[in-house]
Amino acid sequence: DAMVIQNPRYQVTQFGKPVTLSCSQTLNHNVMYWYQQKSSQAPKLLFHYYDKDFNNEADTPDNFQSRRPNTSFCFLDIRSPGLGDAAMYLCATSSGQVSNQPQHFGDGTRLSIL
Amino acid sequence: SQKIEQNSEALNIQEGKTATLTCNYTNYSPAYLQWYRQDPGRGPVFLLLIRENEKEKRKERLKVTFDTTLKQSLFHITASQPADSATYLCALPPGGGKLIFGQGTELSVKP
Numbered sequence: 001d002a003m004v005i006q007n008p009r010y011q012v013t014q015f016g017k018p019v020t021l022s023c024s025q026t027l028n029h030n031v032m033y034w035y036q037q038k039s040s041q042a043p044k045l046l047f048h049y050y051d052k053d054f055n056n057e058a059d060t061p062d063n064f065q066s067r068r069p070n071t072s073f074c075f076l077d078i079r080s081p082g083l084g085d086a087a088m089y090l091c092a093t094s095s096g097q098v099s100n101q102p103q104h105f106g107d108g109t110r111l112s113i114l
Numbered sequence: 115s116q117k118i119e120q121n122s123e124a125l126n127i128q129e130g131k132t133a134t135l136t137c138n139y140t141n142y143s144p145a146y147l148q149w150y151r152q153d154p155g156r157g158p159v160f161l162l163l164i165r166e167n168e169k170e171k172r173k174e175r176l177k178v179t180f181d182t183t184l185k186q187s188l189f190h191i192t193a194s195q196p197a198d199s200a201t202y203l204c205a206l207p208p209g210g211g212k213l214i215f216g217q218g219t220e221l222s223v224k225p
Contacts, residue, residue: 004157006157031211033212040122040217040218041217042118042203042214042215042216042217042218043158043203043215044215045212045213045214048211048212050211055210090157090158092157094211096211100145100146100163100165100207101211102148102160102163103158103160103213104160105157105158105159106157107155107156107157108155108156108157110155
């Protein structure tokens with residue numbers, strides 16, 4: 001089945017130690033999104049790619065970076081994680097940059113900061 | 115700024131009853147609205163999309179309404195089952211292929 005896969009499902013890192021989360025998709029969608037979701041809160045969009053075109057949200061901290069080396073893969077880099085960055089990170093894809101397309105989500109990576 | 119509100123209190127209902135969840139929005143005139151289901155520890159799963167010129171949309175036991183005058187969408191699950199227990203999120207498009215999500219309403223269906 002075509003899907004969005006996030007690895008790892010759980011990630012523990014130390015305060016200030018860089019961490020990378022990965023996402024891959026077999027849907028061949030040209031749009032990929034990264035969201036941060038804290039407990040009982042709405043998923044919050046961090047940034048998205050339309051093909052290789054990177055779009056950062058205005059309130060995404062500089063601490064968060066992303067790479068998309070090809071259509072199938074996208075990475076979220078957190079350069080110096082703080083305690084406030086502990087959350088579920090969700091990757092999603094869609095087939096076009098129009099608002100009537102559903103988004104397909106992976107099951108997330110839960111990040112803990114020690 | 116655009117704002118979406120869903121009832122933050124959990125909704126508890128008995129199996130077989132109809133569950134109704136509310137999504138209100140302000141400062142916004144979306145052309146579409148989407149509903150997603152999210153299970154604990156999982157990513158959201160798309161359920162339904164309704165356009166501004168559609169008053170109602172149905173899919174099996176699900177029904178969504180969209181009132182652009184009230185700036186409100188209602189999500190109904192008829193003949194609810196314990197397997198319907200999850201958090202339900204509404205989402206609206208601010209443009210550019212993005213979505214703004216509500217914080218979701220947790221539904222619990224008791225046998």
